[in-house]
Amino acid sequence: MKTRVQALCGVTTLILVTLLLGCNKPAETSQSNTPGKFQGVIKIGEFASLTGKEAAFGISSHNGTQLAIDELNAAGGALGKELKLLTEDDQSKAGEPATVVRKLITRENVIAILGEVASSRSLEAAPICQQNKIPMISPSSTNPRVTEIGDYIFRVCFIDPFQGTVMANFAKNTLKAKNIAILTDVKADYSMGLAKFFKERLIADGGKVVAEQSYSGGDKDFKAQLTSIKASNPEGLFIPGYYTEVGLILGQAKELGIKFPMFGGDGWESTKLMEIAGPAAEGMYFSTHYSPELDAPLAKTFVQKYQAKFKEAPDAMAALGYDSALILVEAIKKAGSTEGAKIRDALASTKDFVGVTGTTTIDAQRNVSKPAVILTIKEGKFKYVETIAP
Amino acid sequence: MPHRPKSTLFAAVLIIAALALVVPQSINQYYLFILYDIGINIILAVSLNLINGYTGQFSLGHAGFMAVGGYTSAYITTVLGPKLLLLLGGAGTASSSLLFLGSLLAGGFTAALAGLLVGLPSLRLRGDYLAIVTLGFGEIIRVVIQSMDAVGGQRGFSVAQTYTNLFWTFSMAALTIYTIVALVRSSYGRGFIAVHDDEIAAEAMGINTTQYKVTAFVTGAFFAGLAGGLYAHSKGFLTPGGFDFMKSIEIVVMVILGGMGNTLGVILAAILLTILPEALRSFEKYRMILYSLMLVILMITRPQGLFAWNWKWRRRASPATSNKKGSP
Amino acid sequence: MLEFLQQLINGLALGSIYALIALGYTMVYGVLRFINFAHSDVFMVGAFCGYYASKVGSRFLASGTVTAAIVVFLMSMVVCALLGILIERLAYRPLRERSKLTVLITAIGVSLLMEFTGQLVFGADPKSFRLLPSKNLQIFGGLVFNTNQVVVLGVTVLLLVVLQMIVLKTKMGTAMRAVSYNHRAAALMGINIDVVISFTFGLGSALAAAAGILYAISYPSIDPLMGVMPGLKAFVAAVLGGVGSIPGAAIGGVLIGIIETLVSGYVSSTYRDAIAFGVLILILLFKPTGLLGQPTVEKV
Numbered sequence A: 001m002k003t004r005v006q007a008l009c010g011v012t013t014l015i016l017v018t019l020l021l022g023c024n025k026p027a028e029t030s031q032s033n034t035p036g037k038f039q040g041v042i043k044i045g046e047f048a049s050l051t052g053k054e055a056a057f058g059i060s061s062h063n064g065t066q067l068a069i070d071e072l073n074a075a076g077g078a079l080g081k082e083l084k085l086l087t088e089d090d091q092s093k094a095g096e097p098a099t100v101v102r103k104l105i106t107r108e109n110v111i112a113i114l115g116e117v118a119s120s121r122s123l124e125a126a127p128i129c130q131q132n133k134i135p136m137i138s139p140s141s142t143n144p145r146v147t148e149i150g151d152y153i154f155r156v157c158f159i160d161p162f163q164g165t166v167m168a169n170f171a172k173n174t175l176k177a178k179n180i181a182i183l184t185d186v187k188a189d190y191s192m193g194l195a196k197f198f199k200e201r202l203i204a205d206g207g208k209v210v211a212e213q214s215y216s217g218g219d220k221d222f223k224a225q226l227t228s229i230k231a232s233n234p235e236g237l238f239i240p241g242y243y244t245e246v247g248l249i250l251g252q253a254k255e256l257g258i259k260f261p262m263f264g265g266d267g268w269e270s271t272k273l274m275e276i277a278g279p280a281a282e283g284m285y286f287s288t289h290y291s292p293e294l295d296a297p298l299a300k301t302f303v304q305k306y307q308a309k310f311k312e313a314p315d316a317m318a319a320l321g322y323d324s325a326l327i328l329v330e331a332i333k334k335a336g337s338t339e340g341a342k343i344r345d346a347l348a349s350t351k352d353f354v355g356v357t358g359t360t361t362i363d364a365q366r367n368v369s370k371p372a373v374i375l376t377i378k379e380g381k382f383k384y385v386e387t388i389a390p
Numbered sequence B: 001m002p003h004r005p006k007s008t009l010f011a012a013v014l015i016i017a018a019l020a021l022v023v024p025q026s027i028n029q030y031y032l033f034i035l036y037d038i039g040i041n042i043i044l045a046v047s048l049n050l051i052n053g054y055t056g057q058f059s060l061g062h063a064g065f066m067a068v069g070g071y072t073s074a075y076i077t078t079v080l081g082p083k084l085l086l087l088l089g090g091a092g093t094a095s096s097s098l099l100f101l102g103s104l105l106a107g108g109f110t111a112a113l114a115g116l117l118v119g120l121p122s123l124r125l126r127g128d129y130l131a132i133v134t135l136g137f138g139e140i141i142r143v144v145i146q147s148m149d150a151v152g153g154q155r156g157f158s159v160a161q162t163y164t165n166l167f168w169t170f171s172m173a174a175l176t177i178y179t180i181v182a183l184v185r186s187s188y189g190r191g192f193i194a195v196h197d198d199e200i201a202a203e204a205m206g207i208n209t210t211q212y213k214v215t216a217f218v219t220g221a222f223f224a225g226l227a228g229g230l231y232a233h234s235k236g237f238l239t240p241g242g243f244d245f246m247k248s249i250e251i252v253v254m255v256i257l258g259g260m261g262n263t264l265g266v267i268l269a270a271i272l273l274t275i276l277p278e279a280l281r282s283f284e285k286y287r288m289i290l291y292s293l294m295l296v297i298l299m300i301t302r303p304q305g306l307f308a309w310n311w312k313w314r315r316r317a318s319p320a321t322s323n324k325k326g327s328p
Numbered sequence C: 001m002l003e004f005l006q007q008l009i010n011g012l013a014l015g016s017i018y019a020l021i022a023l024g025y026t027m028v029y030g031v032l033r034f035i036n037f038a039h040s041d042v043f044m045v046g047a048f049c050g051y052y053a054s055k056v057g058s059r060f061l062a063s064g065t066v067t068a069a070i071v072v073f074l075m076s077m078v079v080c081a082l083l084g085i086l087i088e089r090l091a092y093r094p095l096r097e098r099s100k101l102t103v104l105i106t107a108i109g110v111s112l113l114m115e116f117t118g119q120l121v122f123g124a125d126p127k128s129f130r131l132l133p134s135k136n137l138q139i140f141g142g143l144v145f146n147t148n149q150v151v152v153l154g155v156t157v158l159l160l161v162v163l164q165m166i167v168l169k170t171k172m173g174t175a176m177r178a179v180s181y182n183h184r185a186a187a188l189m190g191i192n193i194d195v196v197i198s199f200t201f202g203l204g205s206a207l208a209a210a211a212g213i214l215y216a217i218s219y220p221s222i223d224p225l226m227g228v229m230p231g232l233k234a235f236v237a238a239v240l241g242g243v244g245s246i247p248g249a250a251i252g253g254v255l256i257g258i259i260e261t262l263v264s265g266y267v268s269s270t271y272r273d274a275i276a277f278g279v280l281i282l283i284l285l286f287k288p289t290g291l292l293g294q295p296t297v298e299k300v
Helices: A002-024 A055-074 A096-107 A119-132 A160-173 A189-204 A223-231 A243-255 A271-281 A297-310 A316-335 A340-348 B007-022 B029-054 B062-088 B093-119 B127-146 B166-185 B190-197 B199-204 B209-235 B245-258 B263-279 B281-301 B309-325 C002-032 C039-057 C066-095 C100-121 C147-169 C171-181 C183-188 C193-218 C228-241 C246-267 C269-286
Strands: A041-048 A082-089 A112-115 A136-138 A153-155 A179-185 A208-215 A236-238 A262-264 A285-288 A353-355 A358-362 A372-378 A381-388 C136-139 C143-146
Touching: A041 A055, A041 A096, A041 A316, A055 A082, A055 A297, A055 A316, A082 A096, A082 B281, A096 A112, A096 A119, A096 B029, A112 A119, A112 A316, A119 A136, A119 A153, A119 A189, A136 A316, A160 A189, A160 A236, A160 A262, A160 A285, A160 A372, A160 A381, A179 A189, A179 A223, A189 A208, A208 A223, A208 C269, A223 A243, A223 C002, A223 C246, A243 A262, A243 A271, A271 A372, A297 A316, A316 A340, A316 A353, B029 B062, B029 B166, B029 B190, B029 B209, B029 B245, B029 B263, B062 B093, B062 B127, B062 B209, B062 B245, B093 B127, B093 B166, B093 B209, B127 B245, B127 C100, B127 C228, B127 C269, B166 B190, B166 B209, B166 B263, B190 B199, B190 B209, B199 B209, B245 B263, B245 B281, B245 C100, B263 B281, B281 C066, B281 C100, C002 C039, C002 C143, C002 C147, C002 C171, C002 C193, C002 C228, C002 C246, C039 C066, C039 C100, C039 C193, C039 C228, C066 C100, C066 C193, C136 C147, C143 C147, C147 C171, C147 C193, C147 C246, C171 C183, C171 C193, C183 C193, C228 C246, C228 C269, C246 C269
Parallel strands: A041 A082, A041 A112, A112 A136, A136 A153, A179 A208, A179 A236, A236 A262, A262 A285
Antiparallel strands: A285 A372, A353 A358, A372 A381, C136 C143
């Protein structure tokens, strides 16, 4: 008798687990609100760091991408088919992207891959996409090497050499500063790349790097570095990092009584920057892809829709994720096919595409050329300063 | 020969390796690469089992050894590869296989050297302290690689050729299993278990505990280095961040789940812990919570490991197997 | 010279937080002889408790005031003390007679469990947490003190003194010392070991909570993985000072803070983490008992 009860319990648990497993899948496709409207689906793969150390960036980028796909579906999908975004989490861990991208391509048969914020993880996935002739668009990997992997790899953000140069020009022309200190995140190749190209341009223009200090992503204490930077008396400090650390750096700089201006790249763009830094962020500058202040209706509605859906303001990663999906789907429509080679060709010919992050044209190296905007922080808000063309 | 009961297992794995050559190339890439991961994890877990399981030391730095091996072998095939291939007589299958094997071994030996470095402090330390020191060494290795520009530093290192295939993965796994089982089962190897059971008593019995500890570290590190080489040529890209503390923990968990000092159990655990996370992908948010919860519950309820029954079974069974086979 | 003095101040502020975390490691190690890896995550939970407490509290008390800060501190310390006791009760007590490695692995498991649960519950993105407004104080021309640094230093010293009083002057403190000296003998003397161990965990966790909030005051950005690095550093500090010694943990914490700051300021921050571990390895190799630890004799 007792065994029978146990068996019954076991079977019930099994059924419950199966139900749970069963329920898990369709939840992803719940966006298909009007059945019958579409004939078939187009599967798009995405890999993102939804958990782990860099989850904050991965989730932003994923949210942006998902928002774009939902909107496109509401507007009728592509080629009469429903778009389905299959997202795999790579846990911000090396080794995982290779596995999940292989899974997406060979098991789920996706027609294109969107992904990764971090260049190191894009670099791991790119050879696999190239080998399988599946187009891949990285929303925000800025390392030039990513698109050098092959002709199927694209990106929608600008690359390190461009942004580094822009900031060097900004320092020279707008700030009129010659003696600059640099504080880099040695754990982020993004930061290292920006610093390298910034420095090259600065020196070529007759400027001088008076101090070079570094930190590791995830650090919280930067006072040691800032103190020695302060001692070198620079006219400005370039911090190519992410807002998670930059916010703290700005706050601690103020606590140390540092007065010179600080500036950085698009990693700064998040309202979290002001939350973390508080008033210390006032009057600092950074370069980024777009400004809602410019006459860009798309950017304005994007900010509203994102805020409505996710209850927070979008950062640069979210906007780029959004654009990467738009550009991909645009290419699918243009190609009129879901064949990898045709989508690739259509992607390569993307010209003057108006997205949230400005007007995108994909060049022969499969990078984008679009102007950068410089923003400053005033009364806790981003304010437009100027546009610098490539 | 009473000390070779495991040769059957070795033969079995060798057969798998041979089969691997025949496995049609049409197998789904995703599954194929999971098979590679399984083989690599078997090597890592079995080699760590020598240190943590049989010898009773506690290393939390296995990923560090893996990194040393992986980077060395990737550097050899990618940077020195083209020249070496010319030296070996062109880019044929034979010469590239030779190059790959050479790079794997070189990776193993550099990792073994690192193992020697870590093994030395273990002379004085035990338990928690040793664990922390090996953790520290693992982190130091990572920081050193991170600041080495020759291998790309933080930007990562792209491996030119993905040489890893089923044959290499599983013949290396077979080699690892065979070497470690044979080592522990030899009369010399009984010393590892003596060090594990009671260091002071072992010392009193005239066993050179120092030598055993260092041997365990060096051997374990060598095979971790091999696994690193296979990993590098399977993933095609290396970053220092991929060999952090969490990677070491993953290997430790395999050893614990399988049962410390239980090779068969550890192999099964390595397989299980490679497949399970893949199967649980749709639960991405809860996966790691389940994983850590499982670890805690396991330690409380079954500290001897999930597959502990193998141990008794094997002890009883092993004399029989060796009798049956007899000596030639 | 001014720069060097400024670096010393920076190091002292950082080190005092390490010292507070290190106390928790030292106390648990003294009583149970194992490294409570989950301690660094109790530290994280402490900071988050403070975050939520100050959010809720801002409805009743004016935020940014000293009263509000004290209430937040106390609430978070109580919650974390309970959490620490709960962890010990559920995860460590069943393992008390087991091998050290089993306990160590369980501790790692608990730590991972808290980190991943934290990512799910609190969210992975950093939250900004500002308990007190800060002001700069200038002395000797260029040297800058911050009011927050003064608060951190003051609270740390206060808690250290209170802790030392508890351990040396109270009955429970005497019992703790007895248990750390010899479990069995203490039990034979009529000490309830379970209660003492629970108390130790509670006390250590409350200190971790205080450290978490102080950390958030200095670095107003909190996330579920914030405990990992400070936890490791604090552990190094505990070993450096001599595990089991309360003044040792304090001195170790301050030393590690200053060494780290000087290395980042004058050499390169790349090597900062490596140097902390390097110090640990050297200490363990040449003076395993640490600066103030008592040597133990291995009994057969």
